[in-house]
Amino acid sequence: GAVVSQHPSRVICKSGTSVKIECRSLDFQATTMFWYRQFPKQSLMLMATSNEGSKATYEQGVEKDKFLINHASLTLSTLTVTSAHPEDSSFYICSARAPGSGGTYGEQFFGPGTRLTVL
Amino acid sequence: LAKTTQPISMDSYEGQEVNITCSHNNIATNDYITWYQQFPSQGPRFIIQGYKTKVTNEVASLFIPADRKSSTLSLPRVSLSDTAVYYCLVGRAKAGSSNTGKLIFGQGTTLQVKP
Numbered sequence: 001g002a003v004v005s006q007h008p009s010r011v012i013c014k015s016g017t018s019v020k021i022e023c024r025s026l027d028f029q030a031t032t033m034f035w036y037r038q039f040p041k042q043s044l045m046l047m048a049t050s051n052e053g054s055k056a057t058y059e060q061g062v063e064k065d066k067f068l069i070n071h072a073s074l075t076l077s078t079l080t081v082t083s084a085h086p087e088d089s090s091f092y093i094c095s096a097r098a099p100g101s102g103g104t105y106g107e108q109f110f111g112p113g114t115r116l117t118v119l
Numbered sequence: 120l121a122k123t124t125q126p127i128s129m130d131s132y133e134g135q136e137v138n139i140t141c142s143h144n145n146i147a148t149n150d151y152i153t154w155y156q157q158f159p160s161q162g163p164r165f166i167i168q169g170y171k172t173k174v175t176n177e178v179a180s181l182f183i184p185a186d187r188k189s190s191t192l193s194l195p196r197v198s199l200s201d202t203a204v205y206y207c208l209v210g211r212a213k214a215g216s217s218n219t220g221k222l223i224f225g226q227g228t229t230l231q232v233k234p
Contacts, residue, residue, distance in 0.1 A: 045224075
């Protein structure tokens with residue numbers, strides 16, 4: 001299957017700082033990427049849908065000013081956690097949707113995740 | 120988006136066949152059923168997708184009855200490395216103005232394979 005990478009894989013930061021996480025589709029172009037957050041022993045929670053060249057669509061309850069998403073190219077989306085606090089510590093996972101055909105959405109491929117720890 | 124219900128956990132032994140059933144009573148006509156596998160501290164990995172009847176690939180089979188209100192993921196002869204969380208998702212495969220094709224994850228089933 002297609003490969004999606006995330007960088008960094010793990011980050012530790014101090015409270016109040018901002019952290020940027022990159023999501024790249026390595027061998028396909030993704031007009032749409034998705035950002036998820038997963039707390040320990042819980043399922044993935046969709047945070048936002050990132051569309052290349054336009055503003056992201058955030059799920060209810062997700063603060064758009066805190067979680068800045070930029071989808072500047074067809075292979076790169078970034079999530080910036082601004083003014084991070086300990087409660088933002090979580091596992092952040094992105095997915096990239098491959099091009100579809102015949103009016104059907106392409107398959108979503110997930111990145112390996114980024115472990116954020118805010119001290 | 121149709122809600123899914125799965126058992127929270129299942130135990131099995133190496134070499135056994137494992138069947139995980141997912142209920143999706145409100146599945147819509149255009150919805151497909153997709154299963155993902157997730158290991159700790161990794162992103163989910165696609166296992167199989169189907170619309171009706173039976174689908175089989177190199178790792179699993181997916182059984183979907185005629186009413187499509189449930190589906191069963193079948194893992195043949197599991198090994199210790201199949202210990203993971205398995206998610207059943209229901210969503211639109213066809214693009215349209217009324218849906219974005221986003222995937223909403225339920226609680227998943229934690230499968231523990233014992234030696």
